[in-house]
Amino acid sequence: MVNQSLKANSVTVEFVGLRALDNVSLTLNRREILGLIGPNGSGKTTLINVLTGQVKPVSGTVTCDGEDISALLPRERALRGILRSFQTVRLFSNLTVEENIEVAAIAKGSSRRAAGRIVDRLLEEFSLGAYRAELASSLNYGDERRVEIARALAAEPKYLLLDEPAAGMNEDESATLMQVLARLPQERDLGIIIIDHDMPLIMRLCHRLQAIAQGKTIGEGGVDEVRRLPAVIEAYLGADAVESEDHA
Numbered sequence: 574m575v576n577q578s579l580k581a582n583s584v585t586v587e588f589v590g591l592r593a594l595d596n597v598s599l600t601l602n603r604r605e606i607l608g609l610i611g612p613n614g615s616g617k618t619t620l621i622n623v624l625t626g627q628v629k630p631v632s633g634t635v636t637c638d639g640e641d642i643s644a645l646l647p648r649e650r651a652l653r654g655i656l657r658s659f660q661t662v663r664l665f666s667n668l669t670v671e672e673n674i675e676v677a678a679i680a681k682g683s684s685r686r687a688a689g690r691i692v693d694r695l696l697e698e699f700s701l702g703a704y705r706a707e708l709a710s711s712l713n714y715g716d717e718r719r720v721e722i723a724r725a726l727a728a729e730p731k732y733l734l735l736d737e738p739a740a741g742m743n744e745d746e747s748a749t750l751m752q753v754l755a756r757l758p759q760e761r762d763l764g765i766i767i768i769d770h771d772m773p774l775i776m777r778l779c780h781r782l783q784a785i786a787q788g789k790t791i792g793e794g795g796v797d798e799v800r801r802l803p804a805v806i807e808a809y810l811g812a813d814a815v816e817s818e819d820h821a
């Protein structure tokens with residue numbers, strides 16, 4: 574059986590005058606949450622953009638469940654189950670919460686009736702029932718982000734790529750979101766990548782970590798293992814921090 578995973582294989586991305594990713598590989602398996610960590614500007618969002626097809630690498634490939642999908646457009650990859658959220662919220666502000674989620678289910682090919690069932694389940698799962706008929710533009714930031722993730726799930730992804738899903742949320746909102754996300758891989762046979770700068774959150778939620786700095790992978794493996802790597806500590810906190818860790 575083909576391994577069920579989404580992979581970036583030796584991917585290099587160049588923007589004018591800048592190598593944003595240098596020969597980076599990543600594997601996301603079903604039923605796991607992979608944390609993608611690294612300092613600002615290290616290439617995390619670019620790597621997600623490569624997986625979804627928003628950015629074309631100068632070399633390297635992307636494979637999904639064993640098939641090379643490098644030539645596919647973002648919407649074609651979405652139809653194969655690769656869905657994402659963005660760093661900034663991108664809901665349809667003039668549609669209601671319910672409609673925002675429903676259009677994603679219908680775009681994936683669900684009938685209206687099936688879409689209705691998907692919407693009901695997601696509204697309940699994300700505790701959004703009270704906002705069902707509200708315009709997306711009337712929501713606060715934390716609720717908008719939850720609707721955005723619910724909308725991505727309405728398309729029944731196999732791989733869900735979340736770029737700073739808890740950014741701008743208060744502690745309670747972020748804790749609630751984490752509880753929902755933690756259940757999804759098993760419940761939905763789903764692989765999730767999370768980019769976030771909130772390390773306690775990443776540590777609690779992720780099964781594996783991959784750390785990148787300046788466009789290169791500097792560590793990958795179990796959460797405890799990766800966060801103790803000197804290269805990771807240095808990338809985040811500077812060389813002094815590695816010395817003080819050594820003496821701790």
Ligand SMILES: Nc1ncnc2c1ncn2[C@@H]1O[C@H](COP(=O)(O)OP(=O)(O)OP(=O)(O)O)[C@@H](O)[C@H]1O
Pocket residue numbers: 588589591593611612613614615616617618619620
């Ligand atoms: N479309 C683009 N054109 C030119 N440069 C870009 C483009 N997108 C990203 N970059 C640059 O590529 C590098 C990697 O950016 P990227 O957004 O992937 O980093 P990141 O790790 O996601 O950062 P952050 O944690 O701040 O979101 C940065 O130097 C960024 O300025």
